[in-house]
Amino acid sequence: MSKTASAFNRRHILQAAGGAAAAIAAPPLFAQSGGTIKLGSLLPRQGPFALQGEATTMGIKVALDQANHSVIGRKVEWVAYDEPNPLGAQQNMQKLAQEDKVAAVIGGSNSATGLAIASVAAQQKMPTIISAALAKEITGKNCNRYVFRNNGTPIVYARLLAQQLLPRGKKWYFLVGNYAYGHEAYQMLKSELLAAGGQDVGMDAASVGTTDFSSIILKIRQARPDVIALGIAGTDLTAFLKQYDEFGMRGKIPLGSLTIGDEEIWAQPNPSGIMGKYWHFNNPQNSPEERALNQTVLKATGRPASQSCAQGWICARMILAAIEKEGSAEPAAIVRGLETVRPAGVPGYFREWDHQFITRLVCTEVREKVTDKYDALRIIGKPMTPQEMEPLYGSKEEVGCTLGSL
16 A cells, blocks of 8 residues: 655654555646656665665655656656565565566665665666665675665775874774674775774674673773774664763774764764765755755755765656656666766766766764754865765776676
């Protein structure tokens, strides 16, 4: 059973959790030619990444609203399912492809579900953009012509973050997640450290959903590293940062997080650290279109657009632009469009040989004095264009992708 919605907020999303697809239809007075084009999404409505899923959903909605829910003279309908876990994500992906017959899919909030969604996308030959997952296999050894990745991989974030952390000291303690993203974060960050002549003085791997980091914080304090390098995400990262402050560690040992979501930093009463980010709402490099996204979200919610919101907006903009460029919503046409399209105001492009989205990732640092929790971060380091960033994403030899044919 589908549910039509014209606006999204947390209450609506939680009401829909666990239910059937939510179809966001076009305005009723739209004049169209041809059949409806359905776009699908798989985003979490529960668990550690629920807030990010909510924000990504809002970004998709803003993009569709801006397009008047139409492309190439046809109505666009959005079919949304939950992304509860890898198995549930696979099952819902199959529903989108086989039952709802969507033209393209956006989803994958974390590496486990992202890999699961990508495998079904390859089997079904369904154009799919993995919105947030970082696992390198998605655009590496498991790459597929029908699968695109929006977020960066651990290697590019590690290279970006290391530029800021190494000058602060070369004895690092690692706290990472005991899952694909965490293992890759550890490998990539440690590689940057050792290449610079640094020393790994300890590592802990936390399971997803960890709420008590007290024993790990005590181990870190005893090890006395120069830097704490983090590769955890979602509510795990939120819990650690809060407890790190409660232990009186803020400002004692510098923190560096491979990535962070705005929802995670906004939840902190007294945050600290240096963090890699996919997108930042007050980046001076933002295009007029990105600034318009932020203003739309600010007006609707009272807070800036988060990077998760921007991820949803960018994914939807890229799909709509691909359909427009090719004049078709057929799978092969959408793939060709995504490989070549450059929509106005969208800060990047998909690299044709591995379908990695190349964008201007940023490094941020918590302000010394935070007076507005929504503006806690400032951008540090040299501003770079997507083209300048591209070498950090890895060469063909490093990535190991061989795309198949359509």
